[in-house]
Amino acid sequence: MADTAIGDMYKLLLCWRYLRTRWIALASVISVTLGVATMIVVNSVMAGFSHEMQTRIHGILSDIVFESHSLSGFQDPQWHIEEIERAAGDQIAGMTPTVAVPAMLSFQVRGQWVTRQVMFIGIDPRTHAQVSDFGQYLQHPTNREQLSFSLREGGYDTTDNQNPTETPTRPALEHAGWPHRRMRVERERLWKERLETKKSAENSATRSVDQQVQAVLAATSPEDISEETPSDATEDGESRKNPFQTARPAQGRVMDLAKEQFTGIVPGIGLASFRNRQGVDQFLTLPGDDVKITFPTAGTPPKAVSDNFTIVDFYESKMSEYDSNFVFVPIEALQRMRGMIDPQTGIPSVNSIQIRLKPDAKLNEVRDRLREVFPSDLYAIATWRDKQGPLLSAVDMEMAVLNILLFLIIAVAGFGILAIFFMIVVEKTRDIGILKALGATSSGIAGIFLGYGLFLGLLGAGAGLVLGLSITYNINQIRQAVEWCTGSRVFDPSIYYFFQIPTIIDPFTIGWIILGAIIIATGSSVLPAVRAARLHAVEALRHE
Amino acid sequence: MSDLEMPPKIAPMLETRQVCKQYQSGTTTLEVLRGVDFTLEKGGFLAVVGQSGSGKSTLLHVMGLLDAPDSGEVWIDGQRIDNLPGREKDRLRNSAIGMVFQAYHLLPELTALENVLAPLLIRHGIFDWFTQRGIAQEKAKVLLDRFGLSNRLHHRPRQLSGGEMQRVAIARALITDPQVLLADEPTGNLDEESGAGIIEALAELNRDKGLSIVLVTHDADIASQARGIVRLSAGTVDIMDSGAADSAA
Ligand SMILES: Nc1ncnc2c1ncn2[C@@H]1O[C@H](COP(=O)(O)OP(=O)(O)OP(=O)(O)O)[C@@H](O)[C@H]1O
């Protein structure tokens, strides 16, 4: 009598033969393939966007923000820094105090005043770069290493240093800095002279001076000025000067605007420029120009004060929300102008302390430790994730919903497999009877269809993986091709701050997608397989 | 043909005891088998005859473990098999019982050679198969060669004639070296000449290899080539015209 086990060689053979002869089943494979490919592409792009956004946000915000509830801030940041150090010093990599107030920024464009609502942020240029990626978002290479709030003698990047190859150049920044300032001052002086001479000419009825002015104006066109500039020699000597001194010319003395600057500020690039449809940045104002900022003082009730400032650089985080809102200024200057320095003791106040953690530190743990030490009615302590919580969770939500919807595509493919397999079971009923007559077990018969489903799942998921990855890797070329064909922009760089569609391929996500697709394909074959296994041998053999 | 006297103490090859089988269709009950006692001695060759609808196929299915009797017992080589668990029945079908059908019942996706190998493919696991394949294929080729099909090894069933298909089916039934061969009207779809060839082949297997055979037919000529004839009528065994029947009594 038989003592060998019932094996499974025939399942493999029959699966293979069915796969080769039942092309209809491949129809459902195609939907699995498309579903998997779409999921991979969408997840990669969403992860790319999300990552890009998070790194931007995180680069701008420090890990933990320690704030006062009031605009006036809290006194003695040094004492607070020491207390924070004591509470969680082992996990902290750096701290810097900041003062942030809402303000109005006004600057002149071709004689017209443009006013923008901004967040005016006082920072400590020595320590601020330690707590965020602030430094790398600046446009002058030396400022990226160490920001100084004094105007540079040119040398601003004319390409986007974060993405030099993909983005159009910014020729306007070539003359930014002292050359631009000198040229502007010269122009203004000539304009004034012209007006005066015009007036006196009207008086004396002489017209020839007008032509002279015209000639002088032509001589001081931008090209000439930049060539004339005695560049490097003066740069160090001038720009290393304390900006606060230059900012506060002695009372009564008339400032020489061509040689001196007001307090330096670094506005977001979005405040000073706009991006046209070609993706080229058009600048309304440049480093070297002067602006007026109106902001509230620290007292109660706050009074509005105005002062002049000089743009010394631009800040470009590529998060439009920040780039069109932030204006950075030296913290001491802002504290002084707002009256945040105690006249008796000289101890300053700040709004917040930005904390950067060590790479392996636990974000929420440090936050909770600080919350224990500092009373919550006086201080708001939040991680960067807390601050961007609604945005981040909206993105997560969006991704979850998209994934569910896309997974439904694969589920639909699963129903396709179910229907097709039922058809195959009916069609193959007699063969199932034959196999049973030859000694195939019920589980063996089920195994044929389960194996078949698994084959289809693997095939569909594998093809989907290849398709999805190749689309993801070439998404920007595909975008260009689509743009070329349709003639319209699919991905508008004046809306997004990056020129490429960012993608991140996460092997873990892809693993889940593949696994899910295979499970759905195999799972859909369970019912037909059970039905096949339950067939009665004799009845199956009678089936025509 | 009753010259082959078996000593009574040797267990018969295949035996049914009071096998009953009825079909329910709607309100009417059709009693197809009403206590069939059937005995096939070792090395026996019995023809089962009877009117159409008399239950010949049903009896064969019960003996071949494709169908379960409502009551009664089925014994093979001294072992009761109708009450075995499913897997054991599958195993017996795969190794001890060979079946041949009127409609050939070959698997259309497989070649003649693969069809013959099918029972062994079902028996062996994937890794097992790689060690067995050479021997099995050789054996299948020898069998097909014996039935004159050595130049049809890689033909699909639909590329074969009826006689060829039936010979492939017999080769498939024999590849497992079964103890008993159950053939249900194997010549029913064939012309006289190829039918005769099939029956001749079966008689030869019985004569030379001592294979026990049950052959269902309604052709008297064919039945007469068996060593004994059993007639089914009214759900019971009517006439048992064989020496084997005497020894079972
Ligand atoms: N599943 C079933 N349900 C109902 N009745 C059935 C079923 N299977 C068989 N029968 C009936 O049982 C009877 C016996 O059938 P069976 O196939 O055994 O006859 P047979 O002797 O082989 O006939 P033939 O010589 O025509 O092949 C027939 O009347 C048939 O209608």
Ligand SMILES: [Mg+2]
């Ligand atoms: Mg019949």
